[in-house]
Structure formats: C-alpha cells, structure tokens
Amino acid sequence: MSNNNPQPVDAALVPRFAGIPTFMRLPVFEDPAQVRIGLVGVPWDGGTTNRAGARHGPREVRNMSSLMRKVHHVSRIAPYDLTRVGDLGDAPVNPIDLLDSLKQIEGFFSKLHQAGVIPLSVGGDHLVTLPIFRALARHRPIGMVHFDAHSDTNDRYFGDNPYTHGTPFRRAIEEGLLDPRRTVQIGIRGSIYSADDEAFAEECGIRVIHMEEFCDLGVEGTLAEVRRVVGQDPTYISFDVDVLDPAFAPGTGTPEIGGMTTLQAQQMVRGLRGLNLVGADVVEVSPPFDLGGATALVGATMMFELLCILADALAERS
Ligand SMILES: [Mn+2]
Numbered sequence: 344m345s346n347n348n349p350q351p352v353d354a355a356l357v358p359r360f361a362g363i364p365t366f367m368r369l370p371v372f373e374d375p376a377q378v379r380i381g382l383v384g385v386p387w388d389g390g391t392t393n394r395a396g397a398r399h400g401p402r403e404v405r406n407m408s409s410l411m412r413k414v415h416h417v418s419r420i421a422p423y424d425l426t427r428v429g430d431l432g433d434a435p436v437n438p439i440d441l442l443d444s445l446k447q448i449e450g451f452f453s454k455l456h457q458a459g460v461i462p463l464s465v466g467g468d469h470l471v472t473l474p475i476f477r478a479l480a481r482h483r484p485i486g487m488v489h490f491d492a493h494s495d496t497n498d499r500y501f502g503d504n505p506y507t508h509g510t511p512f513r514r515a516i517e518e519g520l521l522d523p524r525r526t527v528q529i530g531i532r533g534s535i536y537s538a539d540d541e542a543f544a545e546e547c548g549i550r551v552i553h554m555e556e557f558c559d560l561g562v563e564g565t566l567a568e569v570r571r572v573v574g575q576d577p578t579y580i581s582f583d584v585d586v587l588d589p590a591f592a593p594g595t596g597t598p599e600i601g602g603m604t605t606l607q608a609q610q611m612v613r614g615l616r617g618l619n620l621v622g623a624d625v626v627e628v629s630p631p632f633d634l635g636g637a638t639a640l641v642g643a644t645m646m647f648e649l650l651c652i653l654a655d656a657l658a659e660r661s
Contacts, residue, residue: 594633
C-alpha cells in the first residue's frame with residue numbers, strides 16, 4: 344500500500360546498523376500535529392527508589408527498535424499504512440529536580456494531547472506515567488491495563504515523599520485521573536512490605552490478577568477478564584518490563600522471578616486489539632543492568648506490539 348504516511352528507513356537501502364537511531368527508524372517531527380501516533384522517550388528515573396538506570400531506556404530502545412519491521416506477523420496489522428507515526432523526540436526532564444520533571448513531562452504531553460496525538464512512550468521509571476495521565480486525563484478519568492510485577496499503589500517513601508515509581512497509580516486515583524474500577528493489574532508477584540500491602544488497591548476496586556492467577560486463567564481467560572473490567576471506554580496500557588521473568592528482561596531496576604514469558608506478554612497485548620485505546624507506554628528498561636541489549640529488544644518489540652493495536656484502534660475510530 345502506498346500513501347503519504349511517514350515510513351521507516353528502508354532496510355534494503357540503508358542497513359539497520361547505519362543512520363541515526365530513531366524509534367522504528369521513523370522520521371523525527373518537531374511539530375506533533377504532523378503525526379497521529381507519537382513515539383516519545385521519557386529519559387528520567389528520578390522516582391527510582393533503588394537501582395537507577397531507566398533514564399537510559401529511550402536511547403537503547405531506539406537503537407534496538409532498528410530490528411523492527413513493518414507488518415505484524417500474526418495480526419497482519421501494518422501500522423504505517425494505517426496512520427501517521429513519527430518519533431517526537433524526548434520529553435524535557437530535569438535529572439536533579441523531581442517536581443520540575445513532573446511539570447515538564449506533563450507540559451510536553453499536554454501539547455501532544457492538544458494536537459490530537461496518541462502517545463506511545465518509553466520510560467524512564469514508572470513514575471513517568473503519572474504526568475502523562477495528568478496531560479491525558481485531566482477532564483475525565485481513564486481505565487488502564489497495567490502489566491507489572493508490582494501494584495505501584497504504595498503511599499509514602501523515605502518519610503513523607505508522595506512521588507516514587509512505587510506510587511504513581513495511588514496518586515493517579517487520588518487525583519481523579521485513573522478510574523480504579525476500570526483498572527486491571529496483571530502479573531503482580533514478589534515479596535511485599537506487609538500482609539496488607541494491597542489493601543488500597545483492593546478497597547478502591549482495582550482488579551489485581553497475580554501471576555499465579557494469570558497462570559490459572561491462561562492468556563484467553565485473562566483477556567476475557569480484562570475486557571470485562573475496562574469495557575469500551577477510554578483505556579491506557581502501561582507495560583512495565585518487570586512483568587516479564589528476569590530470564591527474559593534482566594535489565595530492569597526491580598526484577599522478580601516467576602514472571603511472564605515474552606510470548607505470553609505478546610499474546611496478551613495482541614489480545615487487547617479492539618479496546619478504545621488512548622495511549623500506552625513501556626517503562627523500566629534499565630540499560631546499565633541489561634545483558635547484550637536483551638531487555639531493550641523486549642522494550643522495542645513490545646512497543647511495536649502496542650503500536651499495532653494503537654494504529655488499529657485509531658483506524659477503527661476514523
Ligand atoms: Mn511499575
């Protein structure tokens with residue numbers, strides 16, 4: 344199919360290891376109005392409580408995304424035929440000021456939102472999702488399909504600090520950005536701080552699918568439950584690479600064994616086709632802990648999986 348949409352650099356003309364590494368080898372746009380789906384880096388890990396490094400995620404994911412091709416091999420979705428996709432660069436951040444970073448990230452995504460762009464972002468640690476929600480959901484709470492080993496609904500750290508990568512979804516619910524009854528968390532596992540760690544999530548009505556229940560339900564059963572919870576109202580997908588077993592994604596700050604395989608994660612995202620999607624992100628890729636770029640490849644590939652269903656959702660709406 345030929346059209347005027349931006350296309351990745353042709354790997355038959357310029358080899359994948361050559362050229363400037365943008366997301367998916369797409370052109371870079373300064374003006375968000377030039378695209379419908381904007382690929383954005385958020386190189387910031389100021390919310391990380393232990394092993395930092397996710398600030399380096401966008402650059403390595405851009406590099407490994409040079410391996411992605413143009414058509415999904417199962418769904419046959421061809422995102423660059425369906426819509427205009429481009430690399431919108433990185434959100435501005437301040438590595439020594441958390442509150443300033445949250446403000447700058449929100450401002451960047453607000454401009455995208457006003458231009459009608461659907462954001463597909465790469466973090467950064469999981470706190471980056473909070474300012475993205477502040478930009479996307481200020482007027483109406485959204486639902487969320489959340490892949491993660493951790494609920495990220497803790498309250499305070501190191502005294503009275505409300506903002507870390509363990510708190511974004513508690514803050515988002517308190518701020519009326521995220522509808523907890525339309526939120527499903529998948530893959531939760533690992534040791535916890537105390538037995539009532541998940542009390543907040545349970546009390547506000549989040550559907551928590553622990554890794555053990557995911558294995559019992561299987562991919563199809565879990566997808567049916569996701570559809571029941573989020574329905575057809577606006578929904579965001581947040582994919583923390585630590586949902587995967589560290590055998591597949593070792594380059595992350597808070598690894599937990601007993602996680603998903605990459606194929607299970609791919610099948611889950613493919614199964615979300617048809618939801619009313621308003622954005623997505625891949626977070627917590629931490630290159631300093633990575634082995635041979637394995638986790639950056641996971642990030643780039645999950646980004647392509649998400650891009651396909653976002654482009655499909657956009658095509659269905661128009
Ligand atoms: Mn997380």
